[in-house]
Amino acid sequence: MAIGKRRKALESLAGYRPGKAANQAEIEHGIDNAIKLASNENPWGPVPPVADAIAAAIDGVNRYGDHRATPVREAIAGWLDLDVASISTGCGSSGILQQVMLAYVDPGDEVVFPWPSFEIYNIFCNLFDATQVRVDLRDHGFDLDGVAAAVSDRTKVVFLANPNNPTSTAVSTEALASMLAKISDDVMVVVDEAYREFASPSLGDPIADLLPSHPNVIITRTFSKAYGLAGLRTGYAIAHPEVIEDLDRVLLAFSVNNLAQAGAAAAIEHRALAMERVAELVSERDRMVAALASAGWPVPETHTNFILLPTGDKTDDIYLAMERQGVVTRPFGGLGIRVTISTPEENDRWLAAFLNAVGSGA
Known part of the structure; x- marks a missing residue:
């Protein structure tokens, strides 16, 4: 039936x-x-002062938290020396990726990404009736020329998990900048950095190396892996303020809960x-x-x-x-x-x- x-x-x-x-x-x-x-997952979980902050927040769970997780955004802004208007938050970095799809992708639009990569890209494309354009990896790494060549006038979003999941490989911001030079500014390019803390610093920092010249770039990060907060689901995006406004328009109500906000803010303090x-x-x-x-x-x-x-x-x-x-x-x-x-x-x-x-x- x-x-x-x-x-x-x-x-x-x-x-x-x-x-x-x-x-x-x-x-x-x-x-x-x-x-x-x-x-x-992190085998140890959050460090003790972060665990204490989460425990201390338990008495407030009868109330909704700040919808925009403003204390977390302000803490990120202070940590990374950014304007708070350049930061959004969501239910893990996967939640941010879903917000990108909600904000920019209509049925039939193309979404380009290397493959194999994070399987949520494929799932979101199917869920939003988008046309997924997969670019095969080369020796477990990205073919960035192939990614740029795959972008068409129907492309709305490019997803790049850097470092890539499941292959563990990564590319430099210099290589990403060369690719971005071949892509129109009306295509959103998401640099998904869930594993950034484990990568070599020699790869560069997309905040400093890409954002100033490329307002179509969205950088996503998470507190799940390095900070041991996978079960609390807190991610964030760094982008041009106009892009952040778009992401916030489709932010699910109270998606970063009180305990998650307390944990993320403490994780930044005790990073x-x-x-x-x-x-x-x-x-x-x-x-x-x-x-x-x-x-x-x-x-x-x-x-x-x-x-x-x-x-x-x-x-x-x-x-x-x-x-x-x-x-x-x-x-x-x-x-x-x-x-x-x-x-x-x-x-x-x-x-x-x-x-x-x-x-x-x-």
């Missing part, structure tokens, strides 16, 4: 596919002590502590890259808190073999397995599980 007149877009819309939970893997395989390394943990994760990432290379498994250059294991057409078998050993990762069929960098103990465990899986011929 059909209930309601469902939109045609939903007929082929699979919806977002989150990483599998550890307890789900335990049930499926009859195992104990599984670990989840499938969603690029040095979070960056110490980021440095630990980067060190662990580099240790794992070296160990994989020594075992005959070189991986793409990584600028994120995850590694892509290039397992190709054996991806599904190796992924399953690792999961049966209690290590839950994220498979991308035909491409590889994405594994989150975690604590030294968990990293040693997933490395052993991976080498056992490939050694067994999985």
Whole structure:
């Protein structure tokens, strides 16, 4: 029985596919002590003063928070030395990306992005009846000339996850500037920097390097990864004030809740502590890259808190073999397995599980 007149877009819309939970893997395989390394989460969570700020805000949850998360915007402005009019906030950086689609994309418009990349781009295109134009990666990295060439007079938005998810690769702001010179200013170009804190500083800063000359650029960032606040869903955008006005017009009411606002503001205040943990994760990432290379498994250059294991057409078998050993990762069929960098103990465990899986011929 059909209930309601469902939109045609939903007929082929699979919806977002989150990483599998550890307890789900335990049930499926009859195992104990599984670990989840499938969603690029911070293994430690927020630093203590941030956790304290979140706990202190609990008494206010009977009231709606500031709709625009003004205290968070002001804290970001002070931190990055920006005008607060250049900052918007949303329910994670994914919420900001949805606001971009709501503000700029009509049915039939084109949205260009490299592929494989963050799967939410594909989902949003289907949801908004937009025409997605995918540009294949080259050696796990962006083909920026190909991206520029794919832009047409029907293109409204270009999405670039830099660093890219799931391949972990990144391009410099100099390379992005060269691409932008070939794209009309009436096309919005979103530089999605969810993993910025884990990337090499030598790549440059799009706030200083791109925004002054390119008012069509939107930079999106999040407190989910580096700051350990994934469960609170707080993201932000940096763009020209007129663009911010557009994004705010489609901001879902009270989308950044009280606890999220308290956590984000405290995370900015105590960011040095979070960056110490980021440095630990980067060190662990580099240790794992070296160990994989020594075992005959070189991986793409990584600028994120995850590694892509290039397992190709054996991806599904190796992924399953690792999961049966209690290590839950994220498979991308035909491409590889994405594994989150975690604590030294968990990293040693997933490395052993991976080498056992490939050694067994999985």
